[in-house]
Amino acid sequence: xxxxxxxxxxxxxxxxxxxxxxxxxxxxxxxxxxxxxxxxxxxxxxxxxxxxxxxxxxxxxxxxxxxxxxxxxxxxxxxxxxxxxxxxxxxxxxxxxxxxxxxxxxxxxxxxxxxxxxxxxxxxxxxxxxxxxxxxxxxxxxxxxxxxxxxxxxxxxxxxxxxxxxxxxxxxxxxxxxxxxxxxxxxxxxxxxxxxxxxxxxxxxxxxxxxxxxxxxxxxxxxxxxxxxxxxxxxxxxxxxxxxxxxxxxxxxxxxxxxxxxxxxxxxxxxxxxxxxxxxxxxxxxxxxxxxxxxxxxxxxxxxxxxxxxxxxxxxxxxxxxxxxxxxxxxxxxxxxxxxxxxxxxxxxxxxxxxxxxxxxxxxxxxxxxxxxxxxxx
Amino acid sequence: xxxxxxxxxxxxxxxxxxxxxxxxxxxxxxxxxxxxxxxxxxxxxxxxxxxxxxxxxxxxxxxxxxxxxxxxxxxxxxxxxxxxxxxxx
Amino acid sequence: xxxxxxxxxxxxxxxxxxxxxxxxxxxxxxxxxxxxxxxxxxxxxxxxxxxxxxxxxxxxxxxxxxxxxxxxxxxxxxxxxxxxxxxxxxxxxxxxxxxxxxxxxxxxxxxxxxxxxxxxxxxxxxxxxxxxxxxxxxxxxxxxxxxxxxxxxxxxxxxxxxxxxxxxxxxxxxxxxxxxxxxxxxxxxxxxxxxxxxxxxxxxxxxxxxxxxxxxxxxxxxxxxxxxxxxxxxxxxxxxxxxxxxxxxxxxxxxxxxxxxxxxxxxxxxxxxxxxxxxxxxxxxxxxxxxxxxxxxxxxxxxxxxxxxxxxxxxxxxxxxxxxxxxxxxxxxxxxxxxxxxxxxxxxxxxxxxxxxxxxxxxxxxxxxxxxxxxxxxxxxxxxxxxxxxxxxxxxxxxxxxxxxxxxxxxxxxxxxxxxxxxxx
Numbered sequence: 048x049x050x051x052x053x054x055x056x057x058x059x060x061x062x063x064x065x066x067x068x069x070x071x072x073x074x075x076x077x078x079x080x081x082x083x084x085x086x087x088x089x090x091x092x093x094x095x096x097x098x099x100x101x102x103x104x105x106x107x108x109x110x111x112x113x114x115x116x117x118x119x120x121x122x123x124x125x126x127x128x129x130x131x132x133x134x135x136x137x138x139x140x141x142x143x144x145x146x147x148x149x150x151x152x153x154x155x156x157x158x159x160x161x162x163x164x165x166x167x168x169x170x171x172x173x174x175x176x177x178x179x180x181x182x183x184x185x186x187x188x189x190x191x192x193x194x195x196x197x198x199x200x201x202x203x204x205x206x207x208x209x210x211x212x213x214x215x216x217x218x219x220x221x222x223x224x225x226x227x228x229x230x231x232x233x234x235x236x237x238x239x240x241x242x243x244x245x246x247x248x249x250x251x252x253x254x255x256x257x258x259x260x261x262x263x264x265x266x267x268x269x270x271x272x273x274x275x276x277x278x279x280x281x282x283x284x285x286x287x288x289x290x291x292x293x294x295x296x297x298x299x300x301x302x303x304x305x306x307x308x309x310x311x312x313x314x315x316x317x318x319x320x321x322x323x324x325x326x327x328x329x330x331x332x333x334x335x336x337x338x339x340x341x342x343x344x345x346x347x348x349x350x351x352x353x354x355x356x357x358x359x360x361x362x363x364x365x366x367x368x369x370x371x372x373x374x375x376x377x378x379x380x381x382x383x384x385x386x387x388x389x390x391x392x393x394x395x396x397x398x399x400x401x402x403x404x405x406x407x408x409x410x411x412x413x414x415x416x417x418x419x420x421x422x423x424x425x
Numbered sequence: 426x427x428x429x430x431x432x433x434x435x436x437x438x439x440x441x442x443x444x445x446x447x448x449x450x451x452x453x454x455x456x457x458x459x460x461x462x463x464x465x466x467x468x469x470x471x472x473x474x475x476x477x478x479x480x481x482x483x484x485x486x487x488x489x490x491x492x493x494x495x496x497x498x499x500x501x502x503x504x505x506x507x508x509x510x511x512x513x514x
Numbered sequence: 515x516x517x518x519x520x521x522x523x524x525x526x527x528x529x530x531x532x533x534x535x536x537x538x539x540x541x542x543x544x545x546x547x548x549x550x551x552x553x554x555x556x557x558x559x560x561x562x563x564x565x566x567x568x569x570x571x572x573x574x575x576x577x578x579x580x581x582x583x584x585x586x587x588x589x590x591x592x593x594x595x596x597x598x599x600x601x602x603x604x605x606x607x608x609x610x611x612x613x614x615x616x617x618x619x620x621x622x623x624x625x626x627x628x629x630x631x632x633x634x635x636x637x638x639x640x641x642x643x644x645x646x647x648x649x650x651x652x653x654x655x656x657x658x659x660x661x662x663x664x665x666x667x668x669x670x671x672x673x674x675x676x677x678x679x680x681x682x683x684x685x686x687x688x689x690x691x692x693x694x695x696x697x698x699x700x701x702x703x704x705x706x707x708x709x710x711x712x713x714x715x716x717x718x719x720x721x722x723x724x725x726x727x728x729x730x731x732x733x734x735x736x737x738x739x740x741x742x743x744x745x746x747x748x749x750x751x752x753x754x755x756x757x758x759x760x761x762x763x764x765x766x767x768x769x770x771x772x773x774x775x776x777x778x779x780x781x782x783x784x785x786x787x788x789x790x791x792x793x794x795x796x797x798x799x800x801x802x803x804x805x806x807x808x809x810x811x812x813x814x815x816x817x818x819x820x821x822x823x824x825x826x827x828x829x830x831x832x833x834x835x836x837x838x839x840x841x842x843x844x845x846x847x848x849x850x851x852x853x854x855x856x857x858x859x860x861x862x863x864x865x866x867x868x869x870x871x872x873x874x875x876x877x878x879x880x881x882x883x884x885x886x887x888x889x890x891x892x893x894x895x896x897x898x899x900x901x902x903x904x905x906x907x908x909x910x911x912x913x914x915x916x917x918x919x920x921x922x923x924x925x926x927x928x929x930x931x932x933x934x935x936x937x938x939x
Binding site: 086195199319323330 | 592594595890892916924927
Binding site: 455457459465470478480481484 | 892
């Protein structure tokens with residue numbers, strides 16, 4: 048039996064970032080991962096670091112997290128492919144362009160640098176785009192990176208400070224003060240943090256997390272690259288529809304000279320197979336924005352499962368009914384972006400420190416009330 | 426179905442990286458590559474030379490732009506008259 | 515664009531041709547797809563033009579008379595729903611709606627990394643052979659071959675016949691294993707005859723068992739090779755090196771369709787049907803067995819697809835060729851020394867330029883892919899994945915569309931694909 052101050056269950060980017068932060072504070076940590084570091088949802092995502100302003104809580108966490116990433120960037124290996132390319136939110140019509148001014152106010156109030164591009168400036172910045180777009184909002188400090196190696200970098204840094212890295216170790220059960228592995232070994236811990244993404248409810252029944260499947264496609268090297276991460280403003284409509292499958296245009300230049308294309312959402316779908324009909328919808332949508340798309344060479348298509356919560360915000364903090372259990376899960380499509388901020392918020396709470404932002408909007412207590420517990424136990 | 430070739434060898438002339446190469450009909454572009462000065466089909470990520478490897482459309486070492494179509498495998502492409510082959514070597 | 519057929523055959527080597535002939539002769543509408551410009555597969559490459567091999571000539575003319583349709587230069591890239599394949603053909607693409615499928619995708623060579631294996635002029639053994647058949651000039655060229663099994667002799671015979679000088683044949687198998695294999699050939703008279711014919715023309719070529727290539731050297735192309743020959747090191751100046759260690763089945767299309775595989779081969783029942791209904795697998799997909807196995811399993815699958823009776827003699831032949839395949843697998847298994855040739859600087863993944871040293875700390879193929887980009891390039895791990903399996907015992911990951919790099923447009927679904935099956939007249 049091994050004893051730790053903190054056992055983190057789940058070696059995705061959130062768990063790995065937390066191991067990094069805690070180990071830097073001298074906490075003895077074990078990071079327990081069923082398969083490999085950063086190989087689950089972390090490996091399936093686009094790797095965007097984006098400030099999002101759907102609501103104040105989301106903007107606070109994402110903008111702070113993006114700035115934390117920027118501070119880390121110089122210390123990341125080149126292979127993490129951190130690229131501060133910025134995001135262009137594309138307005139297809141005047142209605143979408145009108146919405147941009149409200150977003151500008153939101154972002155600036157949060158200290159996020161933004162610029163409004165008119166049509167001419169947009170086409171100067173991104174000549175490959177289809178004609179007819181009316182403008183764009185540029186979020187200057189947004190970036191992209193390669194998530195599996197970012198997660199691995201965090202985990203190896205923690206390991207270098209003495210944290211124990213346990214990969215290929217599925218967990219059977221979480222108990223007050225101990226984590227039971229599938230092989231029967233028991234790790235004792237003052238604190239246990241559940242950071243297992245879509246797998247979290249299997250270890251803590253009743254968590255309001257459900258899979259939301261997505262598809263991505265990456266081209267071969269040498270694709271005519273775009274220069275920013277490109278997202279349609281219509282994305283916001285499709286991203287928030289919780290019923291039925293939806294697609295939205297999202298494209299990223301990678302430092303490898305590849306183009307990464309998304310996106311799709313299928314709520315409640317936990318299968319791994321590529322859905323040909325949805326892929327077709329996604330590609331059709333993308334081709335509307337990038338007319339030369341059909342001629343590019345596709346190298347791979349894959350799917351991933353976002354751990355979605357009902358309000359789109361993660362669960363960060365103590366489990367209201369299990370004081371020995373901390374939650375760091377439910378990040379949906381923003382786990383890469385908010386890994387840095389999430390790790391700080393959980394570490395600060397765990398160590399009794401004040402955080403740079405208010406942690407209350409992400410408190411698991413907003414869902415895990417007495418009544419929801421009844422439902423979970425039913 | 427293709428007709429059986431007559432005894433007389435028919436020749437075709439193609440251009441590989443601008444250089445004219447004359448070969449018997451039925452020669453693959455990958456084989457014709459060896460009739461230029463080098464047997465180099467591409468440069469790797471550090472600029473070192475690579476040539477055809479598998480000959481069977483598996484390894485992708487012999488990719489080239491052929492008649493304007495990018496990423497065509499030379500080993501699966503027969504030489505034709507006036508064909509324009511551009512490698513990234 | 516759309517095509518419809520009763521039977522789609524993927525691969526026009528001996529197995530695919532035999533299946534297509536049997537099914538088309540029984541009245542099925544058969545469509546045969548192959549990435550090459552002519553039918554014949556790798557083993558009968560160029561035979562459609564030259565007609566020098568009697569068996570190939572017989573099957574190719576039977577095929578052209580069978581009524582089966584042939585689409586050259588056609589590569590299967592996706593299988594969006596049961597009964598539909600998406601195919602890329604030159605700069606266009608089309609969908610095929612089929613009733614049954616016979617997969618006859620054949621095999622590729624197993625490459626193992628050694629210092630210098632990325633130099634131009636270093637090819638596979640059969641890779642060099644097919645390029646020679648396709649017109650690679652051999653007159654006055656010096657060639658070293660290193661590998662295993664009957665493919666070495668076949669390649670040497672082709673190179674010799676085209677005027678090349680084969681300086682050395684290095685057979686990795688131990689003498690004991692090699693001769694016990696050779697002595698078993700009497701059970702397979704056709705093989706024995708082929709072996710004798712090839713050996714006769716090559717009588718003057720130095721050959722050794724327990725021999726393999728250690729390194730290839732040269733500036734911009736291979737200039738010399740170092741060999742390990744029964745424990746001694748030998749250096750030879752040469753123009754080409756053919757180096758590969760037997761064959762492995764091309765399982766990608768089968769796995770894309772969801773067919774179960776086991777021990778590197780597709781699992782089939784006695785009707786050669788895979789675990790996916792109405793999808794059959796033949797030839798090398800069942801385990802490397804050569805032309806005889808491809809022909810008999812192709813014929814069987816074609817008859818099954820056309821709901822024809824199976825002659826008992828055909829089943830007997832199949833069981834006989836399977837015994838040969840088992841022997842061959844034993845003989846061709848790469849020896850342990852071959853797994854230790856690569857140095858830390860030697861590239862394992864040739865597409866993404868991943869050296870052996872980059873794999874430090876990786877426990878499995880997924881980690882090597884995610885952390886070091888192994889197999890993340892254009893060939894999708896076809897070359898390095900097979901090598902990694904031999905070197906480290908790492909097994910492959912799921913195959914997802916596209917199963918070959920393809921234009922995004924080739925992955926788009928034609929709108930008619932979901933319509934009902936209509937036979938084109």
